[in-house]
Amino acid sequence: MNKIVLFKVFMSPNIDKALLDVIHSGWIGEGPKVKEFEEKLSDYFGNPYLTTLNNGTAGLHLAYHLAQNQDEYKGYHNSNRNEIITTAITCTATNTPIISTGAKIVWADVDPITGNIDPKSIENKITKNTKAIAMVHWGGNPCEIDKINAIAKKYNIKTVEDGAHSMGMEYKGKKIGNHSDYTILSLQAIKHVTSVDGGILMLKSQKDYERVKLLRWYGIDRTIREGIDLRCELDVVEAGYKFHMNDVCAIIGTKNFEHVEDILSKYRDNAKFYNEAFKGQSAIITTPENPDGRSSYWLYTIHLNNRDEVMKNLDQDGIMSSKVHARNDIHSMFKEFQTTLVNAQKFNNTHLCIPVGWWVSKDDREYIAEKVIKYAK
Numbered sequence: 001m002n003k004i005v006l007f008k009v010f011m012s013p014n015i016d017k018a019l020l021d022v023i024h025s026g027w028i029g030e031g032p033k034v035k036e037f038e039e040k041l042s043d044y045f046g047n048p049y050l051t052t053l054n055n056g057t058a059g060l061h062l063a064y065h066l067a068q069n070q071d072e073y074k075g076y077h078n079s080n081r082n083e084i085i086t087t088a089i090t091c092t093a094t095n096t097p098i099i100s101t102g103a104k105i106v107w108a109d110v111d112p113i114t115g116n117i118d119p120k121s122i123e124n125k126i127t128k129n130t131k132a133i134a135m136v137h138w139g140g141n142p143c144e145i146d147k148i149n150a151i152a153k154k155y156n157i158k159t160v161e162d163g164a165h166s167m168g169m170e171y172k173g174k175k176i177g178n179h180s181d182y183t184i185l186s187l188q189a190i191k192h193v194t195s196v197d198g199g200i201l202m203l204k205s206q207k208d209y210e211r212v213k214l215l216r217w218y219g220i221d222r223t224i225r226e227g228i229d230l231r232c233e234l235d236v237v238e239a240g241y242k243f244h245m246n247d248v249c250a251i252i253g254t255k256n257f258e259h260v261e262d263i264l265s266k267y268r269d270n271a272k273f274y275n276e277a278f279k280g281q282s283a284i285i286t287t288p289e290n291p292d293g294r295s296s297y298w299l300y301t302i303h304l305n306n307r308d309e310v311m312k313n314l315d316q317d318g319i320m321s322s323k324v325h326a327r328n329d330i331h332s333m334f335k336e337f338q339t340t341l342v343n344a345q346k347f348n349n350t351h352l353c354i355p356v357g358w359w360v361s362k363d364d365r366e367y368i369a370e371k372v373i374k375y376a377k
């Protein structure tokens with residue numbers, strides 16, 4: 001029996017020639033293909049301040065860096081008292097870069113069903129050291145972005161949207177990338193659109209945009225200028241990273257991105273089917289879509305009292321399911337920041353993600369729904 005997988009790499013059938021052309025073009029680093037990809041993405045999201053990176057985690061790292069060094073670079077070693085409020089219901093990638101910038105993690109709780117950070121849990125965690133609030137749109141279902149941004153504004157702190165799951169997500173009529181100070185997306189292998197590995201960082205201000213273009217390549221300005229020997233004659237003001245995207249990844253991303261609407265509509269159509277199929281099933285709690293937005297449905301998440309048993313049974317019936325991410329505050333690396341998170345634990349006890357992507361056929365989804373209903377207690 002062929003297993004119905006939870007994730008699958010989408011690779012455009014039109015990629016081969018374009019990819020070979022780039023590989024043999026003599027320019028495989030960051031060059032014209034990155035620029036073209038960025039222009040296409042920028043049009044799609046409606047944000048001119050968009051940069052590509054080599055992964056989404058790099059975007060988070062830069063966002064936390066900017067939030068802690070807003071006007072001038074003071075150096076990470078001065079920032080070890082800074083605090084960033086974040087969620088434990090996410091990939092560890094949301095939170096490890098906080099530590100890398102030297103800041104402290106302050107956990108806020110989540111909604112026990114959606115898994116999204118709960119705005120009510122944020123405000124009493126703010127101190128004079130708080131520099132940013134990070135929100136993760138679980139599975140691409142928008143957080144309460146406006147409420148979180150209102151809190152941030154009140155205390156003059158920054159907001160970071162981790163939209164790694166959220167290609168195509170909308171909130172209050174606008175695509176992701178237009179609401180908060182810093183927004184990242186991931187173009188990693190199994191995301192809606194992949195560039196093999198890659199990330200997007202969208203910004204609110206031109207100043208941040210200009211800075212990120214430097215920070216993603218050691219802090220050096222890559223603009224080719226007549227009479228200037230690149231890398232050798234320009235002063236580097238702020239220490240940066242090697243976080244840029246290359247032309248090989250960019251051409252793969254560009255070609256896959258041509259299919260974005262089709263890919264998204266398949267995820268959404270399968271999610272709609274499950275919403276109907278599970279209606280009235282008292283043993284299955286479905287996740288409500290934020291009524292102010294539109295989920296990208298990278299994950300279709302349900303809650304089941306007998307989650308672990310259902311997972312095993314589905315596996316035997318050839319259906320892959322998973323928690324995908326578990327509470328990550330409990331890792332040893334985060335020991336010093338531990339706190340009680342009642343709703344994160346509730347979410348963690350019952351959540352399960354079932355296949356919903358472009359590869360899930362009408363027969364597959366009927367089979368999956370039937371089996372979930374059969375095993376849920």
Ligand SMILES: Cc1ncc(COP(=O)(O)O)c(C=O)c1O
Pocket residue numbers: 055056057058090091093094136162164165185186187188198199
């Ligand atoms: C919620 C979340 N944030 C960040 C990331 C990191 O993205 P990347 O793998 O592109 O670095 C992931 C990866 O899947 C993720 O799920």
